[in-house]
Every structure is written in C-alpha cells, then in structure tokens.
Amino acid sequence: MGLIDPLLSSCRTLAHTQVRGRRTGEHILMQTRSFLPAAVLLAIPSLATAQEQVAQLDPILVTPTRTAQTTDQTLASVTVIEREEIERLQPKEFVDLLRGRAGIGLTQNGPFGKTTSLYMRGAASDHVLLLVDGVRMGSATLGSPSWQFLPPSEIDRVEIVRGPRTSLYGSDAIGGVIQVFTKEGDGPARARAHMGAGSFGTREYGVGLSGSTDTTRYHLSGSHFEADGIDVQEGIGDSDRDGYSNSSFAGRISHELPGGIEVFGNFLHSSGETEFDRGGALRDWIDFVHHASRVGIRGQVNESWFSELTIAHSRDENKTFEDAEFSSQIDTSRDLLAWQNDILVAGHHLLTLGVDYQEDRVSGSNDYAENSRDNWGIYGQLQLDLGRHSVSGSLRQDDNEAFGKETTGQVAWGFQLADSWRTRASYGTAFNAPTFNDLYWPTGGNPDLAPERSETIELGLGYSQGATFADVAVFQTELDDLIDWAPLPGSSMFAPQNVSEVRIRGLEVEAGTRLGEWSTVAAFTYLDPEDRQTGNVLRRRPNSTARLDVDRDWSRYSFGGTVTAEGRRYNDAANEDRLGGFSLLDLRASYRMTSEWTLRAKLENVFDRDYVVIRQPFSGVDYNQPGRAFFVTLNYQQQ
DSSP: OTTHHHHHHHHHHHTTOOOOOOTTSOSOOOOOOSOOOHHHHHHHHHHHHHTTOOOOOOOEEOTTTSSOEETTTOSSEEEEEEHHHHHHHOOSSGGGGTTTOTTEEEEESSSSSOOEEEEETTOOGGGEEEEETTEEEOOTTTOSOOGGGOOGGGEEEEEEEESOOHHHHOTTTTSEEEEEEEOOOOSSOEEEEEEEEEGGGEEEEEEEEEEEOSSEEEEEEEEEEEEEEEOSSTTSSOSSOEEEEEEEEEEEEEEEOTTSOEEEEEEEEEEEEEEEOOSOSSOEEEEEEEEEEEEEEEEEEETTEEEEEEEEEEEEEEEEEETTEEEEEEEEEEEEEEEEEEEEETTTEEEEEEEEEEEEEEEESSOOSOOEEEEEEEEEEEEEEETTEEEEEEEEEEEETTTEEEEEEEEEEEEEOSSSEEEEEEEEEEEEOOOHHHHHOTTTOOTTOOOEEEEEEEEEEEEEETTEEEEEEEEEEEEEEEEEEEEOTTSSOEEEEEEEEEEEEEEEEEEEEEETTEEEEEEEEEEEEEETTTOOBOTTOOSEEEEEEEEEEETTEEEEEEEEEEOOEESSTTSOSEEOOEEEEEEEEEEEOSSSEEEEEEEESTTOOOOOSOBOTTTOOBOOOOOSEEEEEEEEEOO
8 A cells, every 4th residue: 555645645636637639658657567546647647746656547538447547448439528629629510520530420410510420439329428528418309419519629628438338337328438538727827819710600718727726626708609600401490500609717716624525516508509501591500509517525534535526407499490580499407416435445456336417407398297206226346457358247127206226237357468459348238218200209208118129249459569559359239129110000100119139340540650750540440330130230320431641840839631431321221322422631730839829720631522411301402511611710828
C-alpha cells in the first residue's frame, strides 16, 4: 500500500478529474497496472508531473467500466477524441467528429441540425447510449438521442465504446456507448473566445471562462451557431433553404470541502430551431430544447472505498410547426439518481457496486395511455489484475415498471502477449426497452411488447509502442425480439411487434502513428448486418466505412486533410432501393498568429461530390447533402 496511500491523499482534490492524456504521449502518467478507483487513477498524472516522470501512455477513459483506466488496460474496443483533435478537425456539427470512425455509420436528413441516426456496429440508433458528463440523454418517445443538437464548441472530449454495455448502464447500450464531456477548469483563470463564418450562411461565436484554485474548479461558456443551410428536399415543401440555429451554454464546478469530500455540478443546455420540408407551401420548423444537468458528492469513505452519489436531469423537447402553423409538441424528461461504490480488493483488484433509478415522463399534444415509467437498476463489476492476464465480469438487473425485470451480464479477458501486444475476448448480453411510442402510441401502441435482446462475442488484438498504435476486432451480435412497426393483418394500420431476428458480423481496424511533425490516424469497418428471416441487409447501414486523417505541423502553421469513404447501403428493408458508395475529401489549415490568437480555415467536400445517404421512402426524394464549402474561424485562448 506504499503507493496507494499518497494517491488516496492526493485524490481528495482531484477526484474524477478529466485527464487529457494522448495516445502519442503528450501527457505524463505514472506507470501502474493496478485497477484503482477513478479518483485514485485520475490523480496519478498530477503526481507524476510533480515528480517529473516522463512516459508515453494512453489516454485515461471512464466509460467502458464506469471506472478510470488507460486505453491499454481496457478490455473493450474504444476510440477517444481529445479537445486538441476537435480543434484541429474544426467540426460544424458533432457528427463531423464521428463520420468514418470504426464501427460507426450515419444518416442525416440534410446538414445543420437535421434528423440524424447513428448506427454503431450495425445496431439501430436507439441501441446506442448517449451520455453527457454522465447524464443519460435521449427521447423517451423515439428512443434515440438527438445527435444533431450537440454543440461541438462546448465539447472537450468524446469517448466511444463499441459493444454492449447494458450490464453497467441498463437499456439502450446494445451497440455501444458514446460519452461527451464538456470543458473543465484547470489552473489560473483564463478566458477564451471564437468567431467564424462560412458557406451556406454559417456564422458562429462563443466565449468562456475557466480556472481553478486549491479547492475549486470552474468553467462557464456560451456559444451560438447559425446557418441558412440548403434546401434539404427539392420539390417538397418550400424551395427556400432550411436553416438552423443553436444557442448553447455549459458549466462545471467542483469544490473540496474540509475532510476531502468533493461536491460538484455540471450542465449543458441547447435551444434553437431547425427547418425541414414537409410538403406545405410555407416554412416548416422545429423548436427544440436539449438539456443535461447533474449535481453530486464524492469522496473516500476509507482508504479502500470510494463513493459517489449523483442526482441528474435531462430533457429532449420538440415543438413542430408545419406550414407556419403549430402542429405538435412532444416533451420528454428524465430524472436520475445514481450511487456508485469502488472498492479496492487485495490492494489491486477493483469491485464496483452501484444502484441507479430513472423516471421517464412524456407530455405534449399526444394523449398517451401512460405518461411516465420508472426503472430501478442494481449492478456489480469485478476487475481482476492477474499479472499478464486481466479479467472482468459484470452483472446487472433492471426492474422496469412497464415490462418487468431484465438481467444482463458481461465477461471479458485480456492477455499481454508481449510488451507491445495484447489480445482480448468478451461476451455480453444486452437489452433495449420499448419506447413510449412502441408501448402507448394512441393509434397503434402495443403494451405487450418485450424488450429487444442481444448477445455479442468479440475478439481483439491491440498493439501500442511509443507513438504508434493499432487495434483489430471481429465481432458477432445476435438480436432477438426486434421491434418492427408492421401492418396489422387485414388492416392498413401499423403497430409494433416483436418479430425480427438479426445477425450482425463485422471487422474493425484502427491504427495511427506520429513521425516527427507528421501524424496519421486511420479506421476501417466492414459490416454484414443480416435480417435472418428475409436474408436481406438491414436498411441504411453502409457495408463498409473508412477514414484517414493526416496532419503536419510547421512552426506556427499546421495543415491536414481527412478522407472519408462509405460503401453501398439499402434504403429499404426489401433491398430494392440501393444507394451507392462515395468518398469525400476535407482540407484544413491553421495559423497561430500569437500565443493567444489562432486563425483556422477548412474546405469541405473539396471535389464537390454529390452523394445520398438517405431517401424518403414514400416520395422517393433524396435528402440533399452539402457540396463544397469553406469555413474560417478566429480563436482566442488566454495564456
């Protein structure tokens, strides 16, 4: 316990601090193979910095196990996107960060705030859990998160975990989990600001202030993004551009009380409007609110037991106007309570025990038979460090007011083949709860629906040496009781039923390196998502995706480019409407004018490619995607 004691002392001021480690070793971390509570492990970088111990280590992440570990310790397939990379890529939408990443396929009903579906490892968009600073997000009526409303300017870090995580997080995490972290203060008070403009009438601006003292860390920021957009569907509705506006505010604060206990809070709030084409002669639009907030307390109960208690709230609200007249309103909200305990066992194993509560509520212009439901979940996880072997197992039971109890589990094993090589294998079960629309839609809900259930097996091999990494994973997921809205026998009415069985097989590859001033990161995914009843490919999933990022630094200048490619997909379940593949090239550059001012520019879709990722099923009209576009941003960061 010689190492553990000073770590536990230091973690009182650093508990669960977000660490910006880089795979290329830009940050410093003391070597340890022990599994530690999140507060302990996240305290290590500051200790190592103080002791000037230099090492090249992987980023620290918390999403795969709900505890802190480096990426070379995790037994899951993960991708981490740090703030430095976000700034370099200059995204205008959150999904710009995800396009072409391993295991991820996307569809958008046009750019800038339009309906977006994310398919992770071929699973549906409502099979992917979105967390914002630990707060569960998503619509309780549709089931899927509003990916299109996340503001990239307020995001500091993204953790992508591919594969089931229901045994830790409950419903929704069949395909995986994406957790977004907002910015956090560190060091003396510093101001930041940005402003920019570009094609399609885009304009953006934002300001922020962050810092820390011996006992308090804080961050507060606000930003606004607006675009005139493009006409997302020609010949439908008005012929004007379909615009978008989003005003966002984010804040985080934590304070250490006497005795080392820490209280904390965070929020992310976005609101605005997005236009669409429905068929009327006048303007159609949606007013939206997207909100996540959390408060909590955490600290060491004793030298081996770390505990955290949080209360959280999220909202997904939409008010629709068609032909400039009010049409409908759907508001969903969630209240969440979570208590997690991380306990060191025998000095280097980690036992996690937790309980969480969730209440969903629905209101609006639709009269649902039920407008609320609650879910209790209890879970446990054991992570064992056995020298060259690592083993973890988790088990969870959910008790849902609407459909009863569900038990899920996961086991994983890793083996250190050599200093730079590691192999892993895992098996996990998961489920996805029926939505309020599935259960209680006024003209066709089915209250007898069972949850969708899955089993996933995965094998992986990873390599990490200095500034070079590579990872290969193969997986197979079998989903049963999939919910499908199908015509009722002898009727034109549609209703949800548990009918489909699906098998998804895939291969994922990620690799990257840094040589001098050059950095390269690549990803490739091959996917075979099959409906076992029909033999057809699941609709709108690309059969392959690829991404290549190449960047070069020259003193104050940096230049880079991204190539993304997607294979063919089918727009319909019958596989009669095939959409061809495509590839896109984006270029970017930045110039650091002073230590505080940076000018950035980006050219998207350099060759002005026309491409289609989704087509309206009834009209057969394509959703348009943007052509060549240029954006420029001026950034200020106080030193």
